Amino acid sequence: MPLTDTVARNAKATDRAQKLTDEKGLYLLVHPNGSKYWRFKYHYLKLEKTLALGVYPEVSLKAAREKRDDARRMLADGIDPSEARKAAKARALQMAEDSFEAIAMEWAKRHLAARSESHRTRVIRRLEREVFPFLGKKPIASITAPDILAVLRKIETRGVLDTAHRTQQTIGTVIRYAVATGRAETDPTAALRGALPAYKSVHMAAHARKIFITPGAGLAPFQPMFR
Structure with missing residues (x-):
């Protein structure tokens, strides 16, 4: 019964x-x-x-x-x-181990160790703030160029284009590390070339202004070849 x-x-x-x-x-x-x-x-x-x-x-x-x-x-x-x-x-355990966040932290531990503490902190905080909430749990091999572009667009709309470019560079570096260690096949950030507007960093702009204001600064005086 x-x-x-x-x-x-x-x-x-x-x-x-x-x-x-x-x-x-x-x-x-x-x-x-x-x-x-x-x-x-x-x-x-x-x-x-x-x-x-x-x-x-x-x-x-x-x-x-x-x-x-x-x-x-x-x-x-x-x-x-x-x-x-x-x-x-x-499979679920393997996916968790091969998530973008897990591999990014592994990469950071290995490749940022020799950098300054301030640099390590900036990179990891950028990942935690801009990338992990959207791509962190995804298996890194399944991440596509549109997935990454969606993350970058969110940053771009805030008007911080330099952060968007730096984030793209970091994502690409992490995925290439995954490719090298056999956990991804290709780097989809290669398909994003030109997807973001170009930007000029503040440092580059300041350097350009300095050269414009003081032409010839840092150059040796002209010496004629023949007298």
């Missing part, structure tokens, strides 16, 4: 773990401490196996049945649901 939500809710703990059977391999395991866990018993390659489906009542009877049915569909396709879950967890 199928399990009902009332029976599951009112099940009392005993001195031994007890199983309240539903159907098609689903049951509720009630522990002596009163905790209740959904389990799905199945056979794969002639081996009896058990798949955890969550904790009751956080996972309702209806939701547990849906999870059981998903697992049964995998079995019908020749897939072991326990192994499929392990593979999914492994």
Whole structure:
């Protein structure tokens, strides 16, 4: 007889773990401490196996049945649901390890160590403020040129074009590091050449003004070749 939500809710703990059977391999395991866990018993390659489906009542009877049915569909396709879950967890872990933020911090630790503390702080703060909120959790190999351009446009609209260019340079450096270490295939920032308006830094502009105001400054006096 199928399990009902009332029976599951009112099940009392005993001195031994007890199983309240539903159907098609689903049951509720009630522990002596009163905790209740959904389990799905199945056979794969002639081996009896058990798949955890969550904790009751956080996972309702209806939701547990849906999870059981998903697992049964995998079995019908020749897939072991326990192994499929392990593979999914492994992929999620790998994606987290290969996220833009994780690789950027790895790059910073390796390649900014010899730079001044003020420089390291500026670069990391720029990443934390301008890039990580939008690209930080994405697998670095999946980041595209439009993804990066969207980030740069947000900076550009604030009127800080120099920051947009510096951010593009840093993103490109991090992705090229990922390419070199085998975690990305290409650097999409190469496709962004010319996507941002050109800018002249304050330092360059000041230097140009100095040269204009004092022509010949720093040059040796002209000496004629022949007398």
